[in-house]
Amino acid sequence: MSARWDFSPWLFGSEAGPDDVARQAERHAELRARADHALGESVYIAESANVDTDALALGAHTTVAAGAYLTGDLRFGEHCTVNAYTVVRGRVAAGDGVRIGAHTSILGFNHTMSDPDLPVHRQPLETQGIDIGDDVWIGSHVVVLDGVTVGDQAVLAAGAVVTKDVPAGAIVGGNPAKLIRWRVPPRAGTASPLGARLAAYADRARDQAGDVLARAWDAARGLFADAPGDAPTVRAQCDAVEVADVLLGSAPPQTPRDEVVARLRGWQDPATGLVGALDAGGVPRQPAGFDDPDAAYHVLSVGYALDLLGSGFAAPLRMVTETTPERLTALLDGLPWRGGAWHAGHFADAIGTALHWSRRRGDAIPAGVEEAFFGWLLRRVSPWTGMWGEPGDADGVLQIVNGFYRASRGSFAQFSVPLPYPDRVVDTVLRHAEDERFFSAGALNACNVLDVAHPLWLARRSGYRSGEIAVVAERLLDHALGAWNDGAGHGFRVGWPARTARDATPGLQGTEMWLSIVWLLADLLGASGELGYTPRGVHRPVRAG
Structure with missing residues (x-):
């Protein structure tokens, strides 16, 4: 016994x-x-x-x-x-x-x-x-x-x-x-391994920023391409401005600041206020209209590039200065929130950002337009997910999470307005971050990670599920910090097995996005100060000035 x-x-x-x-x-x-x-x-x-x-x-x-x-x-x-x-x-x-x-x-x-x-x-x-x-x-x-x-x-x-x-x-x-x-919250700071790793990452990026920009410069055309061998794009010019601003604190050294400003302002179509995509000769095409995805994104990228250079759009953005509350509401109603929430959020982001630049320019915005924009978003947000639209059958909540980032970035984040259901946003995003189709080590891309990092950062103030948020942030940050390519920056995709895959090739877009992602994830862990930079462009974490 x-x-x-x-x-x-x-x-x-x-x-x-x-x-x-x-x-x-x-x-x-x-x-x-x-x-x-x-x-x-x-x-x-x-x-x-x-x-x-x-x-x-x-x-x-x-x-x-x-x-x-x-x-x-x-x-x-x-x-x-x-x-x-x-x-x-x-x-x-x-x-x-x-x-x-x-x-x-x-x-x-x-x-x-x-x-x-x-x-x-x-x-x-x-x-x-x-x-x-x-x-x-x-x-x-x-x-x-x-x-x-x-x-x-x-x-x-x-x-x-x-x-x-x-x-x-x-x-x-x-x-x-x-x-x-x-039981014991994570500690960040210069003495912590995380703090030291963040500081080393930022120092490395700053030291190599000139090489990253030079690699993307097409001297024959006098324009930036995303990566060597690519055709120049409007976004590449803007990404170059953002990379130079965040890492060098200046305009890209390849072209005098005033020339960059003149070019970006000159590309705006005065009839619509939009900037179309570049043709093969590096000349902007006539924008097809507000439903042109490139022109809609250029409201963000060109607007923020000009802002960083101390300038702004030359002409009004008529998508908001020549509309009515009824037309704006009908436009928002017509966006594909069911099954295509990312695409719908893309245009909602452009509307909000056009309102922001119109305010900055001092343009007259018709009465009720801003109220109609925010009122629509507040009325249509789901109290169960905190987001807009409905999940698809094939991709979980990917569409609504990515659409939420775009729509909330141009509205609640850009204007510093509290989210209506921040805890439900956290629930939905954390559920999404467990989906290994998009968040396994070999499947990460800048869009999906940004669209998780920013909503979690935006909804963080309540402290809801903060421990779980920190675990997700730490895991994603580990992948991001290890993905810098010497002399070339970041690819859009991280950890993709086929290193020849186009979206894994280092370029300006991936570099600009991952620099912002690293800041957001580090800030969720209380360690962003170790980076010595804060993004100020499209993916800025604070209210636009």
């Missing part, structure tokens, strides 16, 4: 008699006699614990309770507890002060399933191992799977199924385990 200290090992030192102490010493001697087995001072191992290990290290004052099952290569620090009926197998390394509740399974190995014609029991095992930091509390009935790292001072709540790494200081729970809150 087991002694009660088999289930309460802390009682052994005060209640065990000489015979019990002698039996425990014999158990220690038997284990120490095995190769690669070491036990520290005052270790206790219950007689009913099954210890069938290939290698074992138990630090001083560590205990193993009744019914525990230990196999493989196990290393525990000091003052750890393996409570009753816990299973620890495979390769597992734990630090000091790790407390493991009863009936928990920590499995540092797995079956392979690569051959569908071979039964699982005949296929080889694989081991990545599990690493657990110091001062970690693992509740009862927890399952930790192979390949997981658990950071210092983390807590795994009872019943959690842990399939992914757990950050230091995090409290996780559920199946699969997700962040609940922080």
Whole structure:
């Protein structure tokens, strides 16, 4: 019959008699006699614990309770507890002060399933191992799977199924385990690894900004292209202005500032106020109208490039100065919010930005137009998602999240107006960020990551689900910081296996967007000050001046 200290090992030192102490010493001697087995001072191992290990290290004052099952290569620090009926197998390394509740399974190995014609029991095992930091509390009935790292001072709540790494200081729970809150919130600053990494990234980008711009300069045409071999575009001229502003604090060195201003202002069509796409000769085409996607985006890109250069549009933006509340409402009603929310948000962004530039120019905006714009957005926003439009069947909530970024950027963000349902925005965006079709390491692109980072940043003030937001931000920031290409900047896509893929090629668009994304993600972690820059263009994080 087991002694009660088999289930309460802390009682052994005060209640065990000489015979019990002698039996425990014999158990220690038997284990120490095995190769690669070491036990520290005052270790206790219950007689009913099954210890069938290939290698074992138990630090001083560590205990193993009744019914525990230990196999493989196990290393525990000091003052750890393996409570009753816990299973620890495979390769597992734990630090000091790790407390493991009863009936928990920590499995540092797995079956392979690569051959569908071979039964699982005949296929080889694989081991990545599990690493657990110091001062970690693992509740009862927890399952930790192979390949997981658990950071210092983390807590795994009872019943959690842990399939992914757990950050230091995090409290996780559920199946699969997700962040609940922080036991110890992340600390950022110049002394932190994150702060040092951000500072190094920004220094590298600033040092190489001249090379990035020179690489995209088409000297024969006197214009910027997105990347070498591409045709010049309006957006490339504007992206060059933004990259130079954020990294150099000046206009691009290839052309005097006044010439850039004159060119951008001269490209505006005075009849509509829009800027069309460039033809093969580098001359802007006549914009097809407001429903021209290029012309709609140029309201943003040209307007902000001119703003950074200390100038502005030469002619009124007649899409808002010559409309009525009724016509504007009808236009918004006609956008494809069902199934095409990104496309609809694209034009809503242009409307809001046209209102902004018209204010700045001092142009007369017809009575009720601004009220109609914001009123439509407030009336049509979903109280369940915090967004506009409806999710599609094929791509989850991708369309509404991307459409929300565009529509909210040109309205609530640009004019510093509070969001109507910020907590629902967070819920929807965090749900989207779990979709591995768009957020696995090989599928990230600047559009999708920006359209997650900015809404989370915009809705952050309430503190709602802040711990989960920090985990997403940290994960995405890690990919972004590692994606800079020396002398060339960022590609639009990060981690794409085919490095020859066009959207993985470094260029001005990817560089401008990822610089802004890095700032937003760093700011969500309280560390943006380490970058030494704040974007001031299209993807600026603060109200437009």
